[in-house]
Amino acid sequence: MTVRAKAALFLVLMLMTAAGPFSMQIFLPALPAIQRSFGVSQSFVQLTLSLSMVAIAVSTLFYGPLSDRYGRKPVLVGGMALFLAGSLLSTFAPSVALLILGRIAQAAGAAAGMVLSRAIVRDIYGAAEAPKAINYLTIAMVIAPMVAPVVGGFLTEGFGWRANFAVTVALGLLVGALVVGLLHETLSSAERARSRDGSIARSALGGLRQVARSRRFWGYTLISTFSMAIFFAFVAGTPYLMSDLLQRPPSEYGLWFLGIPGMFAVGSFAATRLLNTLGLDRLIVLGSILGAVTLAVTAGLYASFDLTPALLFVPAYAISFFQGLIIPNGVAGAINASPGAFGAASGLVGFIQMTFSAAAAQLSGAIVGGSIWPLVAIMAVCASLALILLPLIGSRPEVPERAAASPADGG
DSSP, X not given: OOHHHHHHHHHHHHHHHHHHHHHHHHTGGGHHHHHHHHTOOHHHHTHHHHHHHHHHHHHHHHHHHHHHHHOHHHHHHHHHHHHHHHHHHHHHOSSHXXXXXXXXXHHHHHHHHHHHHHHHHHHHHHHHHHHHHHHHHHHHHHHHHHHHXXXXXXXXXXXXXXXXXXXXXXXXXXXXXXXXXXXXXXXXXXXXXXXXXXXXXXXXXXXXXXXXXXXXXXHHHHHHHHHHXXXXXXXXXXXXXXIIISOOOHHHHHHHHTHHHHHHHHHHHHHHHHHHHHOHHHHHHHHHHHHHHHHHHHHHHHHHSOXXXXXXXXXXXXXXXXXHHHHHHHHHHHHHTSTTOHHHXXXXXXXXXXXXXXXXXXXXXXXXXXXXXXXXXXXHHHHHHHXXXXXXXXXXXXXXXXXXXXXXXXX
């Protein structure tokens, strides 16, 4: 594959990956406007978010096994078509019920890009280079939700809440055209043939059973999941701390929050540079230990000083950097631990991460308000569980990490 072809392919993969988080975040500033437009309760409007998270979690289970059976491209084209249909329905929805249905379809379709981009990377780059490529995809997943709320806020103020979904229609058309025109099938016919015995459901369950038997898969998956849960607990709890405890406006929260995904992106980029030197497993261990130590020091600072926005967020920037070492490498390790079922592994990883993260966010949002300590407790439990699970990834030698050019370098 030429340098130009590799760069074009990776651009498509990054757009596929970013479509889901971008569409999930862009409409959030418009929620009050949507509520006023339809004259419904806040809890009912919130279903546009919560049910779409459920749709992502469930659909990730199926895209991987289906792509192992029929190939990456046709399943991906179907997912993008569903994403586009959901975006169109959301744009023109005459009722909040149809808007919720559109959001569910949009999220379920977007999950195809999130899951299959990682499986395609594993098909193309192999076990040694895949962790690097997945790190770059994760950066796209981080940048998209950083930009989306800013874009959504301006669109809502200037053109109304439906403009947010009109932008996702344009995004769906762009990604769909690129997938059809530039993406070639990456799963070999021999691998597809091995997955075609029996029914689709049996094939899917067979792939999931194969993945679930791997001890290292569970180690990588759960360590990265609990690390991700720390992030979502912080995201869900800090708005209440800023507004209720610190009496700060939402705009200030947004400015401080930019550093969280930003430092995660820096950590992910650093992981790509350190991978050949330290190896995948050592990066996960290092990130887990240093993240837990930073959290412990942060708890001491919270106990010693009055809470301020800087004290709340700056230590979290360091923790987010260490999560950038853990989460992308944990995903890559889980997929590599499942030979012959990479799609199923990618789907199951996504389901577990989304489910646990949603639970952590829901719990944090429910109990965090007038005190920092409920949030610290949730984050500490997640960090401790990640540390306890570290021995699971040491059950067999990891795949050797031979020096290789990263996709971004075009080598």
